[in-house]
Amino acid sequence: MxxxxxxxxxxxxxxxxxxxxxxxxxxxxxxxxxxxxxxxxxxxxxxxxxxxxxxxxxxxxxxxxxxxxxxxxxxxxxxxxxxxxxxxxxxxxxxxxxxxxxxxxxxxxxxxxxxxxxxxxxxxxxxxxxxxxxxxxxxxxxxxxxxxxxxxxxxxxxxxxxxxxxxLVAPGWARPSVKPGKAVAHVLHIDRFGNCVLSLEAGTLPAAGRVDLVSPAHGELAFTATYADMPDGKPGLLEGSQGFMEIAVNQRSAARQLGLSMGDRVEFAWEE
The missing domain is CATH 3.40.50.10790 (S-adenosyl-l-methionine hydroxide adenosyltransferase, N-terminal)
Structure with missing residues (x-):
């Protein structure tokens, strides 16, 4: 008691x-x-x-x-x-x-x-x-x-x-790696809209015009401020409302389009 x-x-x-x-x-x-x-x-x-x-x-x-x-x-x-x-x-x-x-x-x-x-x-x-x-x-x-x-x-x-x-216990998924021109993180959550929330806090990545998704899928991500700014049907990267970076597709599921699941390890690259 x-x-x-x-x-x-x-x-x-x-x-x-x-x-x-x-x-x-x-x-x-x-x-x-x-x-x-x-x-x-x-x-x-x-x-x-x-x-x-x-x-x-x-x-x-x-x-x-x-x-x-x-x-x-x-x-x-x-x-x-x-x-x-x-x-x-x-x-x-x-x-x-x-x-x-x-x-x-x-x-x-x-x-x-x-x-x-x-x-x-x-x-x-x-x-x-x-x-x-x-x-x-x-x-x-x-x-x-x-x-x-x-x-x-x-x-x-x-x-x-x-x-x-x-x-205290600090698993690997909680420790993203950010180096000049590249970053490694994990997908923490996929919300009901199909947006993929990453273990990268907002502001972690430079606001480059383009970021390349290297793994597990391959493709170019537009770095935007809002969902509406993303090219039609194309995936993008933005600072989400929950304080973490997100991969998203405007009015579509980024998870489905890119084949991403919770727990996936993702790699990015960009030009400095």
Whole structure:
């Protein structure tokens, strides 16, 4: 059982999972939050992350957390290693607290948090603090009570040790390579329009007039400011609204046209 936190105004709790909406899992998580922190607003980022897709969840988190109130607590649970010896961690970016398994889910958020103070805590002890816990559902039995406790004033440092954020898991897909005239990244997400979101933050690539897609497909990409600026039926590259670069085709699916899938490694080249 967590000790009662100090009295503070209720904080917003954000939820991001791969639990879907057809099973009772999300409802059970929200029921725990309603019981333990009834005054805290709960905002869903998404529960339709592709099952086990940590990279997609990392993108959803990195592109969303800054839109929450500055003191929000965001619980991100895409956890293929649930019940194993993977850590449960909390990362404080400014005043916001992000809770997640230490499996790379936090890597992109940490990568774009350079303007704010960042602290990290190993909160794995929360599993033992909760008593009876289903080893296959830490989202309900560990993360939700932990999120409620912090939202009501619990101090992460009183529960677990502070750790170096640089020691958190950082998979290869979260570390794009950008060198003069070339770049390597991964497709993090394909949205409902067929736009391919890349692991390249907006502003990473020079705004060249043309960028060549070298692999896995081949073709010329027009570097544009908007979808409408793209040549008719031709793929282009632009800085998307979520803070990352996108490959897109105006009013068509870039993923279908170029044969791209989530997780693909993509290579670009351009003239300096």
């Amino acid at each position: 967590f000790l009662k936190g100090k009295e503070t105004p209720p904080r917003t709790i954000g939820l991001l999972t791969d639990f879907g909406v057809t099973d009772p899992y999300v409802g059970q998580v929200k029921a725990v939050l309603a019981r333990k922190a009834p005054a805290c607003p709960v905002v869903d980022i998404s529960h339709r992350v592709e099952p086990f897709n940590v990279a997609q969840a990392g993108f959803f988190l990195a592109s969303s957390y800054m839109h929450f109130p500055k003191d929000a607590v965001i619980m991100a649970v895409v956890d293929p290693g649930v019940g194993s010896d993977r850590r449960i961690v909390g990362v404080q970016i400014g005043e916001r607290m992000l809770l997640a398994p230490d499996n790379g889910l936090l890597a992109l958020a940490l990568g774009n948090a350079w303007t704010e103070e960042v602290r990290a805590f190993d909160l794995t002890v929360a599993v033992e603090a909760r008593g009876k816990v289903a080893r296959t559902f830490h989202g309900r039995d560990v993360f939700a009570p932990l999120a409620a406790w912090i939202a009501l004033g619990g101090e992460p440092g009183s529960l677990g040790a502070e750790i170096d954020p640089a020691d």
